[in-house]
Amino acid sequence: MSGRYKLGICQWCMPIEGPYACKLAAELGFEGMQLEIGSYERGFPLSRPSVQQAYMELAAQYGIRFPSIAARVTDDYSMTQPPGTEDSAIVWEAIVRSIEAAEAMGISTVMIGSFLASDIRNEDDLIRTAEVLADACDYAGSRGIVIAAENLLSVQEMFRLADRVGRPNLKLLFDTQNYPLRRGYNAAAMLEQLASLLCDQIHVKDGPRGQISAALLGEGDSDFFRTIDSLKRIGFRGWVLLENYYDRLPLRLRHEEPIELIREDKRILIEALS
Numbered sequence: 001m002s003g004r005y006k007l008g009i010c011q012w013c014m015p016i017e018g019p020y021a022c023k024l025a026a027e028l029g030f031e032g033m034q035l036e037i038g039s040y041e042r043g044f045p046l047s048r049p050s051v052q053q054a055y056m057e058l059a060a061q062y063g064i065r066f067p068s069i070a071a072r073v074t075d076d077y078s079m080t081q082p083p084g085t086e087d088s089a090i091v092w093e094a095i096v097r098s099i100e101a102a103e104a105m106g107i108s109t110v111m112i113g114s115f116l117a118s119d120i121r122n123e124d125d126l127i128r129t130a131e132v133l134a135d136a137c138d139y140a141g142s143r144g145i146v147i148a149a150e151n152l153l154s155v156q157e158m159f160r161l162a163d164r165v166g167r168p169n170l171k172l173l174f175d176t177q178n179y180p181l182r183r184g185y186n187a188a189a190m191l192e193q194l195a196s197l198l199c200d201q202i203h204v205k206d207g208p209r210g211q212i213s214a215a216l217l218g219e220g221d222s223d224f225f226r227t228i229d230s231l232k233r234i235g236f237r238g239w240v241l242l243e244n245y246y247d248r249l250p251l252r253l254r255h256e257e258p259i260e261l262i263r264e265d266k267r268i269l270i271e272a273l274s
Helices: 021-027 049-062 086-105 123-141 155-165 178-183 187-193 224-233 258-273
Strands: 005-010 032-036 069-071 109-113 146-150 170-175 198-204 238-242
Touching (some): 021 032, 021 049, 086 123, 123 146, 123 155, 198 224, 224 258
Parallel strands (some): 032 069, 146 170, 170 198, 198 238
């Protein structure tokens, strides 16, 4: 791959769990892997120094970098709940632990998603999300860390959110399937309009008939290739991270070995980016 793009994969898409996934990612030819802080129920495993050390040791051994840590607990606990609620406390703990883990591991970005339990459905949700993201940016900013929001907002709404947060270290992590899948938006057009807000990472995935991360790139209905054309047109430079679910139904029906599906998706991606 040219110096313009760095290829990676999300930890939660790998068919093997834990730090040993670094070895597999390297063998598959990736430069990096996006990590996640882990669940509240398991005590946010990546916040533990012993777990961080294991990942850093394997990453150093196999030449893998970690572009970001994702606080995906917001899928299950709502970021839009008011202060003082259980959900609010759990989400904030996840964000703090993610930022502190990123600092300890020398990782520059923490991703915070607004999906499922944290979906932004109305004005009150947008206002509360902006409050949480502003606090996250303040906590991360003194540590030199970017907060990358991932959400389903329209172009206009995303600019409103960014203006309301008003912090220079708030960026957008774009995803090639989420917008058409959840909102019916044109991802290719949105990508060009949102270019000024993008962080240095993007998720790529695909799926047919309303299924998330369920098809090889270009074989779903997200209009993947047009979105990649837009990515090239805006001159994006940074990480392109695979986020298909290779060992889950229905995609795993394509091949008994998920590793082969990852190899094929990587081939498709490299060809599309060239």
